[in-house]
Amino acid sequence: ADVEKLEQAILQWAVMGKLVAQCPDDEPASVLLERIAAEKVRLVKEGKIRKGKKLGAVSAEDTPFDLPENWEWTYFGQVSTVIHYGYTASSDPNLTDVRMLRITDIQNNQVNWKTVPGCVIDNKEVPKYQLQDNDILIARTGGTIGKSYLVQDLDVVSVFASYLIRAVPPKAVNAIYIKRFLESAFYWRQLTAKSKGTGQPNVNATSLSSLLLPLPPLAEQKRIVAKVDALFEQTRALKARLETAGTVRDRLQGAAVGRLSGAQSPDETQAAWRQVEAMFDHIHTTPEHIDSLKQTILQLAVMGRLVPQDPNDEPASVLLERIAAEKARLVKEGKIRKGKKLGKISAEDQPFDLPPNWRWCRWNEVSLQIGDVDHKMPKAIDSGIPYVSPRDFTPSNGIDFENAKKISGEDFLRLSRKIQPQRGDIIFPRYGTIGVNRLVETDIDFLASYSCAVIKNLKGFVDPLYVFFYSLSPLVGSEIEKYINKTTQPNVGVRSIKHFMLPLPPFKEQTRIVAKVDELLALCDQVAAGLVSAEAARTQLLDAVLAQS
16 A cells, blocks of 8 residues: 555556656757647548537646746646547457457556457447547546546557447657556546535546646647656556565565464464564564464463463362352252253264363353343334444443443343343344354343343353353364254354363363463554554555655
């Protein structure tokens, strides 16, 4: 993006007369305009073009910036012998005698003439629409409106389609300079203004004719074209170097993260992390790099490779027994329902080995409850209790309660009997942004819509942040892929979420893992913020250069 902005600055300087030095010996543009006018009169006399409407002189009030002394403000129509629409016909790839160039045939300022289809056209009509070298074609409608193409080195007979406008520069003008003008920000600003206010954006021959064009002497036009070509050659080389450097950084980043992912113990993880840290600013240079590293950190966390194990910790097997006893007590007291027994996790199903004092379990085993509210949408009211959905999620684990739908207290009481999110619980979207979860960090009353599952935390037995980090990890991504219902609207059912495999560490280790993940993710966020700031500064600098040019 920076290279493209640099090229825009070059073009802007070019059309403002700031790219090359002026030469007092050049024939002034005012004389050039007289020669162009004389050439057009001759062509009218010879019957080669029609006499166009007079555009008159450009008033000083209409000029957006000052030009060098020997330049002139003019209109695009004055430096075109003709501006007209193309030929209307159906294209036929089986015909090749007379081809018909369409907007879709022009890609990146190039045309593959071998693939341009032909058309049926009367021989008498061909001369009127036949393309010649130095013709300029401009798209007049659709998504490519305003894009231009300069015809050069044409070796086939071709007309042009009706969604294109042809402008033919007089021989007294450098066609490549006109093409460069049609790529400048100044041209695009005018074109946008001309095409506003229509249902389908379009530009016509009349509006193109009235575009303001800064005209240098012919000799300077040639110098400008040569300078722009030379600078663009350098920008292309710069872009290629940046792409190569980016590829190398991607490989280095991939290798560093690969070493981190492949670490088999906390000690190996620490050694790999030190290598990542040493090259952090050099290899983590894109948001994608940071996201990849975050995912690796979360995966290592749930694999037991992020912090060392302590043999004195109560094992997860004992913790699971205490959790089962607690849930049995809550069932007896009528505070929760007895859930269905879930199948045991076989050794073959386990995606990786855990440390000796960890255990595999189902997500439902270590949750107070996993469920959702009734699937009938309650009536929305202007003011009431928030009824949130994933569209109310904001960045950085936020939820926009203020702008969420509101429901009545009566509906809240009715629906909350089934399940109500509270601090420490997880809201898990089951449709659309599946698994882009939020940890509840508020004590206000609200409900999550039926498009989400609510995973209620079993306080005192499982660290809510450990479970939240697990819910964002690649492991849960794999579980989603395993259970997803690939219907018209892909979704994951509540029952499936209950079956998700969860690697459970001892409770004390959960706390150590959370602290370490917090530390590492904060570092990632710090680097990501730096990337955003640096990109904003570069953009601001380039925009300032463009604004002053």
